[in-house]
Amino acid sequence: MNIVLSPALTLVVGLAGALSVALFFWGAHLVTRKSDMTGEFIIEPPKKKADETFILHRITELIGRPFGPVVVEWLGEERQAKIQLRIESAGRPEGLTVQRYAQRKAGEVLLYGGIGLFFLVDGSPIFAAVILAFGLLTDLSLYSATRQRQEEIQKQLPDFLDVLAVTVGSGLAFRQALSRVSDSMPGVLAAEFRLTLHQMELGTSRREAFSAMRRRNSNESLGRFVTALQQAEELGAPLTQTLQSIGQDMRREDAQYLRRRAQRLNPRVTGITAATMLPGLLLLIGGGMFFGSDIDLSAILG
Incomplete structure (x- = not known):
């Protein structure tokens, strides 16, 4: 006798099986791990911090890694000193160094420059300009970190x-x-x-x-x-x-300083308020005037 299950029932059975397997492994972990309460205090070594580098920075750094030494040599000592000062002013975000900065810039030129050139040849200059703007991502992140x-x-x-x-x-x-x-x-x-x-x-x-x-x-x-x-x-x-x-x-x-910041925020708040409320207010007033004037649109709409 063949039992045919409906799709919904099949999904429920699958989820129940997956939950059972997860509970089994979690129970095995609880049984085999050491007790948290021991007779003495144990100071564990600090865990290594996970890599929090932005995913796009990882990609460009990986692409530009073979060209990093060439870019560093091309920059020269004076330019390297300026870049090092910018990195220190930003607080060395993500453990950035001059070598990694050179790798990212090389990767950004190759990746975003290549994609931007493809869109430009394909007849899409707007998309090309947007992609090319990503070439300034490292510098913008440094500027933002420095300001913060x-x-x-x-x-x-x-x-x-x-x-x-x-x-x-x-x-x-x-x-x-x-x-x-x-x-x-x-x-x-x-x-x-x-x-x-x-x-x-x-x-x-x-x-x-x-x-x-x-x-x-x-x-x-x-x-x-x-x-x-x-x-x-x-x-x-x-x-x-x-x-x-x-x-x-x-x-x-x-x-x-706080008063100056508040004064700079006032125009922004006013602009955002006007941009969000003005369209709805105009629509409300225009709709009220339209329905209150008893305009006959039958001649226009047929």
């Missing part, structure tokens, strides 16, 4: 300086206080100061290390802080009072 990083520094700087002033006022030396505050406060700004301290530990003078930090960051408030710190060091001014005054100035500048 500087905004975070602007937000974190006043609180960081207040805590640093209190720590220096408690009697610690400036370098020790800076190290303690950088280790205790998370964020982009603390990472920048940790990098500066690491450079000083390697033999770089404090003036050169802070000047390098100012070159890496285009934030005006951070630049003024470095300038005031260097002037206080040269003139012998009390560091605690200098940090407190700088922190107060930064808070005023931060408030002004």
Whole structure:
């Protein structure tokens, strides 16, 4: 006797079988794994962070890998230094280096240039222009990361300086206080100061290390802080009072910065509101006028 199952019943039976297999393997995993509660605390080594590189960057980097050394040599030392500064200003997103940057740019030229040329020959210049615009994807991602990083520094700087002033006022030396505050406060700004301290530990003078930090960051408030710190060091001014005054100035500048951002957002909000509400408002008014005027369209529509 042959039993014919309907498609819906076949699907249900298949899903039930798949669920049974999944539950079996999950149960086997629970039985064979070690207990989470042991008699002692075990510190596991940190797990390697998964590759979070954007998929298009992976593709272009893979395509341009054979041409990376040639591109790096063609760039020259001066151009490499500028690219390295841009990468450091962006916070080394995705672990980017000059070598990987050269590979991505070579891959972007080959991939997007080839596809754009195909659409151009095929008679589609608009699609060709859109595809060619993807050749700037790496530079746009660096610009976006740099801008976001500087905004975070602007937000974190006043609180960081207040805590640093209190720590220096408690009697610690400036370098020790800076190290303690950088280790205790998370964020982009603390990472920048940790990098500066690491450079000083390697033999770089404090003036050169802070000047390098100012070159890496285009934030005006951070630049003024470095300038005031260097002037206080040269003139012998009390560091605690200098940090407190700088922190107060930064808070005023931060408030002004937020007001400027709000003023820049007002036209955008107005434009979006007009673009979304105006068509519906015109349709509502026009429809009301049309139905209220008793216009006879029989002569036009037949």
